Amino acid sequence: MQRVVVIGSGDGGTFTANLLASELHDEIRGGLASVQLVGEHLKHPFQPGNLDVAFKGADPEKYVKDETELLRKGVDFIQDPAVKIDCASRSVTTKSGRVLGYDFLIIATGAVADPSKIPGLAEGSMNFHTGGESAERIWQALQKFEGGTIVVAIAGTPHKCPPSPDEAAFMLDEFFRKRGIRDKVKIQFLTPYPRPYPAEKISKVVEPMFQEKGIEVSTFFNVDTVDPKERKIYSLEGEAFDYDLLIAVPPHHGADVITNSGIGDQDGYVPTDRGTMMVIGQENAYCIGDATNIPVSKSGVVAHLQSVVVAHNIVAEIEKSQDLLEYNGRINCPMEVGQRRAIFVSATYTSPPTDQTPSMVKYYMKRSFAMIYWRALNGSLERIFDLFFGKTRFPLSKPLEPEKKIEVKVTEGGKTNA
Amino acid sequence: MSAVEQHKVIDSRGSFCPGPITDLFKAYRSAQLGDVIELLATDPAAKADVTAWAQKSGNELVDVIDEQGYMRIIVKITKKRG
Numbered sequence: 001m002q003r004v005v006v007i008g009s010g011d012g013g014t015f016t017a018n019l020l021a022s023e024l025h026d027e028i029r030g031g032l033a034s035v036q037l038v039g040e041h042l043k044h045p046f047q048p049g050n051l052d053v054a055f056k057g058a059d060p061e062k063y064v065k066d067e068t069e070l071l072r073k074g075v076d077f078i079q080d081p082a083v084k085i086d087c088a089s090r091s092v093t094t095k096s097g098r099v100l101g102y103d104f105l106i107i108a109t110g111a112v113a114d115p116s117k118i119p120g121l122a123e124g125s126m127n128f129h130t131g132g133e134s135a136e137r138i139w140q141a142l143q144k145f146e147g148g149t150i151v152v153a154i155a156g157t158p159h160k161c162p163p164s165p166d167e168a169a170f171m172l173d174e175f176f177r178k179r180g181i182r183d184k185v186k187i188q189f190l191t192p193y194p195r196p197y198p199a200e201k202i203s204k205v206v207e208p209m210f211q212e213k214g215i216e217v218s219t220f221f222n223v224d225t226v227d228p229k230e231r232k233i234y235s236l237e238g239e240a241f242d243y244d245l246l247i248a249v250p251p252h253h254g255a256d257v258i259t260n261s262g263i264g265d266q267d268g269y270v271p272t273d274r275g276t277m278m279v280i281g282q283e284n285a286y287c288i289g290d291a292t293n294i295p296v297s298k299s300g301v302v303a304h305l306q307s308v309v310v311a312h313n314i315v316a317e318i319e320k321s322q323d324l325l326e327y328n329g330r331i332n333c334p335m336e337v338g339q340r341r342a343i344f345v346s347a348t349y350t351s352p353p354t355d356q357t358p359s360m361v362k363y364y365m366k367r368s369f370a371m372i373y374w375r376a377l378n379g380s381l382e383r384i385f386d387l388f389f390g391k392t393r394f395p396l397s398k399p400l401e402p403e404k405k406i407e408v409k410v411t412e413g414g415k416t417n418a
Numbered sequence: 419m420s421a422v423e424q425h426k427v428i429d430s431r432g433s434f435c436p437g438p439i440t441d442l443f444k445a446y447r448s449a450q451l452g453d454v455i456e457l458l459a460t461d462p463a464a465k466a467d468v469t470a471w472a473q474k475s476g477n478e479l480v481d482v483i484d485e486q487g488y489m490r491i492i493v494k495i496t497k498k499r500g
Contacts (some may be wrong), residue, residue, distance in 0.1 A: 123470055157440045194467045197434035205485045222443050224499050236446060237475035238499045295437040352434060 002033040002318050005102040006090055008256070009067050011047075011178025011304030011377070012289035013108030014131075018378045019311035021074035024318070027236075028074040033318065035074060036100055040093060042067055042083035046373050048300070050128040051336070052134035052165060054247075055171035056144070060132030061310050063370070082109070085261040087282040104284050104314050107270055108307075109296055111160055111290035117251040124228030125153075125248040128168070129160060137319050141245055144174060147184030148244030151194035151233060154191050155223040156251025157162045158305050160290060161300045163335035163345055165189070165249050166197055166206055173213045174338040187214070188241055190221040190233065199245050199353040202335075209337055223248070252298070254291060269293035274349065276325035276400060286310045296349070297331045304376070304385075305330055307394045312393075313400060324396035330389055334366035342366045348391075423452040430462045438464035442493070446477075449495045454480070457491040463470050465489060470490065 004024075006017045006362040017037040028031035049063030071077055078095040086104070092100045115122040115128035128135040152169045169189050176182040189196065189210065195203035196217050198211055205220030210217055219253040233248075234240045246247065253259075254268025263279065264270055271280040274291040279285040288310055289303030296302055309327045316323050336342045343356035375381055386392075428445050430438035438459040445455045457468065463483055468491050472479040476497035483490040 155437070157443070192440075193436050194439065194470055200435065220474045223448065234499060236499055238497060293442075295433045330481065 002027070002103045003101060004035045004106070004314060006035065006106040006108060006290065007039075007092060007099050008108035008110055008255070008289075009037055009041065009044065009077070009288070010110050010303070011106060011112075012307050013037060013039065013106070013298040014044065014377050014394075015304055016106050016108065016288065016307040016311050017055040017075045018070075018072045019307060020243070020314065020378055021072040022277065023253065023311060023315045027318070030124065034076060036078055038077045038078045038080065038082045038094060038100065039067060040079070042079055044070055045132060046370060048161065048164075049370060050132055050372075051167055053132055054128040054138035055168065056173055057139050057320065058260075060136055063132065070374060072378055081194050081262065082257045085257060085263060086260075087279075088286070089264065096205045099211060101340065103390040104317070105279075105286065106310060106314075107258070107279065107285065107287040108289050108303065109257055109291045111252040112255060113160065114251040115155075115248070115250040117253070118223055118226060120226035120228050121155055121223070122246060124226035124231070124233075125155075125246040127248055127252075128164070128418065129248055129250055129252075138247060141170070145185070145245060147181060147243060149186040149188055150245045151188045151190060151241055151243040153189075153221070153223055153233060153246065153248040155248045157192060158298055159249045160254050161333065162297050162299070163333050167336050168247060168335060169215045169350065170209065170213070173215060176348070182214075187216065188355055189215055189217045189287075190223070190235075190241065191217065191219055196218055196314065197345075199347070200343065201353050201355050202343070205343060205356050206335075206337070210412075213338070225318075235281050236257065246338040249345065252290075258291065262338070263416060265293050267293075272386065274329065276313065276396065277327060278326075278400070279305050287312070296329055297333050297345075299331065299333050300373075301332045302330075302391075302417055305389065307352045308382070309393050313396075317400070324400050326396045327393055330392040332389060333363060334362065336363060336366060340364075342416045420441065423454070424450070425454045427456045427458065429458045430457050430464070434461045435458070435463045435467065437461065439467045442468060442471070446495065448496070451498060453496055455493045455495065457493070458488055458497045459491060460488045464491060468493065481485065 024033045044067045046063040052058035155254040163378045176185045185187040196206045197203040224234045224236045257262035259268045270287040272287040274294045289299040309325045333345040341358035347353045430441045478494040480492040
């Protein structure tokens with residue numbers, strides 16, 4: 001019996017469990033394999049929908065389905081969150097005290113947006129990263145907003161959906177133009193990065209559009225504190241901006257189960273091999289999506305593409321096949337820029353994002369993702385995705401074994417150990 | 419000025435923009451005035467990004483040393499709120 005346990009029932013976890021249930025259909029039926037999906041919530045949100053909730057007034061319920069509706073036959077969904085992972089004994093303990101042994105573990109516990117990490121941020125700001133209800137509060141606030149300064153700030157990196165702060169600024173601009181009061185609203189964009197979008201080629205597209213739309217940008221702004229009473233946001237670098245409405249991307253960290261299990265880095269992300277997605281230093285354990293420490297976009301597309309590699313390799317391991325794959329770092333993050341136009345931020349580990357021209361076709365492709373998301377989770381659209389995304393994986397060039405843990409190269413006292 | 423100044427080495431080699439500058443900001447967040455942060459980077463954009471940040475923020479770019487296949491970018495924290 002090969003027991004596969006997937007922790008986290010978001011995009012990556014759900015999709016991986018479905019792929020495995022499909023690929024191991026005969027083994028599961030014959031009692032030779034099992035796929036257990038351990039998750040906290042029965043409701044599964046389409047998180048990118050929060051932008052539409054916040055800035056277009058969409059109903060959050062439109063972007064939520066029951067997890068059980070999304071799972072293939074053969075996936076055993078356990079709605080009981082994991083609280084401890086013990087890689088040594090190959091077991092996962094759930095909140096209710098259930099202990100699940102595994103032969104293969106997939107960690108898909110995501111990233112947590114946490115406004116409490118910055119003093120004053122939770123009280124002084126609104127956001128669309130902590131769920132549909134939070135996003136809905138932005139929409140309600142925008143209805144009442146008659147003029148003043150709206151600050152859009154990135155209060156921590158990395159964060160989910162890299163284009164989302166820029167999209168928020170574009171969507172605010174469009175919202176107030178439609179309301180006919182754009183001239184009464186100042187939109188101030190604060191970013192820790194050197195430019196409006198971290199990737200230079202994409203920034204060259206965004207920057208002139210921000211200028212044209214009158215969206216003001218301040219770079220190298222690392223949020224230090226927020227003073228909700230004075231309505232002021234301060235940076236570590238010593239700058240300050242007044243605001244009437246603050247929309248901030250909160251700092252993110254890994255899930256508590258990672259930190260509590262002692263397998264995360266200082267931010268709770270899991271050290272992971274960027275090709276095989278194996279957890280560094282652990283046997284038969286994989287990590288995908290927002291939960292990894294890999295410097296690649298925290299996005300659904302990335303989780304999806306990594307899932308394909310992990311599910312393929314686990315099946316290969318079970319079937320004792322040498323046909324193993326590596327993920328090539330492919331990202332594809334759509335960014336809406338207003339007036340029914342969008343760009344796609346696309347790259348791999350070895351090819352940075354290239355020039356983009358905003359287009360209506362890309363806008364409608366982005367909108368269509370929201371419609372096909374639910375079907376994509378059961379794996380039935382993989383052929384289309386393979387055509388769309390092109391090369392996202394290649395044959396593994398090394399043995400499938402976990403990399404050894406290396407010493408963190410941070411020294412104190414003037415000595416370099418690099 | 420902190421009682422004991424720290425010299426931290428951050429290894430961002432193999433990471434592309436915005437990886438190195440993001441790693442620098444993480445170290446900056448926990449640094450004290452007088453601390454030195456040494457960023458190891460292979461991404462050529464890191465030099466320009468860190469230089470621009472130091473100029474804007476008032477921190478000191480001490481040196482950029484070309485090593486074989488990577489750079490050592492050394493910054494002294496001379497300005498930080500709080």
